[in-house]
Amino acid sequence: MGRIGRLPPDLANQIAAGEVVERPASIVKELAENAIDAGARRLKIHVELGGKKQVRVEDDGEGMAPEDARLAIERHATSKIRHADDLGAIRTLGFRGEALPSIASVSHFVLRTRARGSASGTEIRVNAGAVASVVEVGMAEGTIVEVGDVFYNLPARRKFLKSDAGEAAQVTRIVTQLALGYPEIGFTLTSGGRTALQCPPAASLRDRLYQLYGERDDLVEVGRDAGGIRLTGYVAALAETGAAGTPSGGPARGPQNVFVNRRIVKDRTIAHAIIDAYSQASIKERSPEVHLFLEMPASALDVNVHPTKAEVRFRDQPLVHEVVRRALRDALGQGGAPQLQLQPERAASEAGVRVAAAIPGVLGGGVFPNRWRPEGAGLDAGALRAGVPGARAPGSGVSGATATGAGMPELRPLIPLGQFRDTFIIAVDDEGIAIVDQHVAHERVLFERVMRQLTAGRLESQRLLMPVVIDLAPDACQTLAARTVQLEAFGYEIERFGEGAIKVAAVPALLGAEDSARALRALAADLDGLDRGAEVQDALQRIAATTSCHAAVKAHDRLTYEKMAHILDELRATAYSTVCPHGRPVMLRLTRREIEKNFDRI
Numbered sequence: 001m002g003r004i005g006r007l008p009p010d011l012a013n014q015i016a017a018g019e020v021v022e023r024p025a026s027i028v029k030e031l032a033e034n035a036i037d038a039g040a041r042r043l044k045i046h047v048e049l050g051g052k053k054q055v056r057v058e059d060d061g062e063g064m065a066p067e068d069a070r071l072a073i074e075r076h077a078t079s080k081i082r083h084a085d086d087l088g089a090i091r092t093l094g095f096r097g098e099a100l101p102s103i104a105s106v107s108h109f110v111l112r113t114r115a116r117g118s119a120s121g122t123e124i125r126v127n128a129g130a131v132a133s134v135v136e137v138g139m140a141e142g143t144i145v146e147v148g149d150v151f152y153n154l155p156a157r158r159k160f161l162k163s164d165a166g167e168a169a170q171v172t173r174i175v176t177q178l179a180l181g182y183p184e185i186g187f188t189l190t191s192g193g194r195t196a197l198q199c200p201p202a203a204s205l206r207d208r209l210y211q212l213y214g215e216r217d218d219l220v221e222v223g224r225d226a227g228g229i230r231l232t233g234y235v236a237a238l239a240e241t242g243a244a245g246t247p248s249g250g251p252a253r254g255p256q257n258v259f260v261n262r263r264i265v266k267d268r269t270i271a272h273a274i275i276d277a278y279s280q281a282s283i284k285e286r287s288p289e290v291h292l293f294l295e296m297p298a299s300a301l302d303v304n305v306h307p308t309k310a311e312v313r314f315r316d317q318p319l320v321h322e323v324v325r326r327a328l329r330d331a332l333g334q335g336g337a338p339q340l341q342l343q344p345e346r347a348a349s350e351a352g353v354r355v356a357a358a359i360p361g362v363l364g365g366g367v368f369p370n371r372w373r374p375e376g377a378g379l380d381a382g383a384l385r386a387g388v389p390g391a392r393a394p395g396s397g398v399s400g401a402t403a404t405g406a407g408m409p410e411l412r413p414l415i416p417l418g419q420f421r422d423t424f425i426i427a428v429d430d431e432g433i434a435i436v437d438q439h440v441a442h443e444r445v446l447f448e449r450v451m452r453q454l455t456a457g458r459l460e461s462q463r464l465l466m467p468v469v470i471d472l473a474p475d476a477c478q479t480l481a482a483r484t485v486q487l488e489a490f491g492y493e494i495e496r497f498g499e500g501a502i503k504v505a506a507v508p509a510l511l512g513a514e515d516s517a518r519a520l521r522a523l524a525a526d527l528d529g530l531d532r533g534a535e536v537q538d539a540l541q542r543i544a545a546t547t548s549c550h551a552a553v554k555a556h557d558r559l560t561y562e563k564m565a566h567i568l569d570e571l572r573a574t575a576y577s578t579v580c581p582h583g584r585p586v587m588l589r590l591t592r593r594e595i596e597k598n599f600d601r602i
């Protein structure tokens, strides 16, 4: 007897479903994509208990004739490709003929469909992959798919689902993305008794963005047409291109929605090009909000490379990278000669005074004490990022610079000399030159303060004279509303205000009212994905990080000498903190030894 046997079809389908159907949101995605492929103009999506109890997708597309409806729930049955050649030029979102049978194999499944122009519709019921009934029904033209009790026959999979709210948020996110990708189609999403999203067909992407995200003057348009690739969309602006005169920080953190030939994708090449463009513009935001749409000939990419179709492969990857990078760079308005903003004499003379009090000789007579002091092995190239001056990181090996002579304070103050591009503080001490990212440093300082205050109780709150209403994407509102209690400890008092807005009555005192909108937007992005109740400490840290980030001085803020000195002093007190709460480095160190070596002075 052989040991190998063929799997029965329902089991094969369940296994396929393991790849295609991860959670209710993936069901919503597959069904909505089918509706889009069927030429629907309006989609109505409804979920119960985050989609665990039910997902229903209703469309006004072309529908199916009875024999097609029967075939649609069979594996490898598709109307979208016929020959191997077709794989090279796919214009539809679906092509595998796997979604419906997979979904039907792990749920109570009902398909109702009526082809355009036909007199009646067909209803097919499937339970765990087995057809239970097929009947003729009266209905409007189009298709309705109902998926009940997903994974009811796979308890192990069901256990891995998040809370209802968590799953609902994922559903809202995917519908938001689809709505963004197809402005001409109307989308409605209801969740339980609530309308989570309502977007009538829109004339343009700009209108759709407005429907979803409200007024956003912090997004700039991008566009480029090169090498057969067309890129359009909007990205989070840098501070200097933001609304004139308003104090604003780095680009808004937020969703990175990337579409290739109208397909939502996650792509490393594109993600890298985005980061590249932002860091070239001197902002190291790890996840700036972008909404990008790439169009290229179907033959320029392979869409058949990922089980949930979430990734594609580009024929010319470097070209895609270059088009995206350049388009963003241009949009972000990089350019202009580098500028070194030196502080006026007053600063220098004050520095002198401070020097005299702190470390004699740094600016004064140019005599460096302990010049030949053995500096240990710590000062290799890696020490360039060594962070706070003289901070002795126990056992870290980068503390050689502090091998001090008697009587020297262990943490020496840095003397600010001025700003570079209004973004970096240039400072010196007798160990060398430090380039400090003013925003990151201040953020670090505030973060420590926030965490201290939080341990002692709660953050000081400042009640707004007039509550402010902030427009947010529905999923963002949902995320924040689920966290009101934790946010209160930080001084935020918020309340849901309709589907797409949050009413803010109080904000942390260290945050101005103007900064609160940005901070809340960022918070929504940060807290998204953390399941309610779980990882509370993580969530608190994130709120603290986001709050300090938005209260901190920004890149492109011109600082007074006092402010620079204050930031450096405070930074000194945070001792070993060499990275910001988001993990970005605070400081670049050019050590005395490196400087001297470069000038052949050793």
Ligand SMILES: Nc1ncnc2c1ncn2[C@@H]1O[C@H](COP(=O)(O)OP(=O)(O)OP(=O)(O)O)[C@@H](O)[C@H]1O
Binding pocket: 030, 034, 035, 038, 059, 061, 062, 063, 064, 072, 073, 077, 078, 079, 080, 093, 094, 095, 096, 097, 098, 099, 100, 101, 142, 143
């Ligand atoms: N809402 C709908 N309206 C009209 N026809 C549909 C609809 N949903 C599915 N179909 C038909 O059923 C077929 C099977 O759908 P299914 O989603 O299983 O596969 P697919 O879309 O072809 O490929 P994929 O597995 O990549 O999604 C489709 O090819 C299409 O012809």
Ligand SMILES: [Mg+2]
Binding pocket: 030, 033, 034, 093, 094, 095, 099, 100
């Ligand atoms: Mg499909």
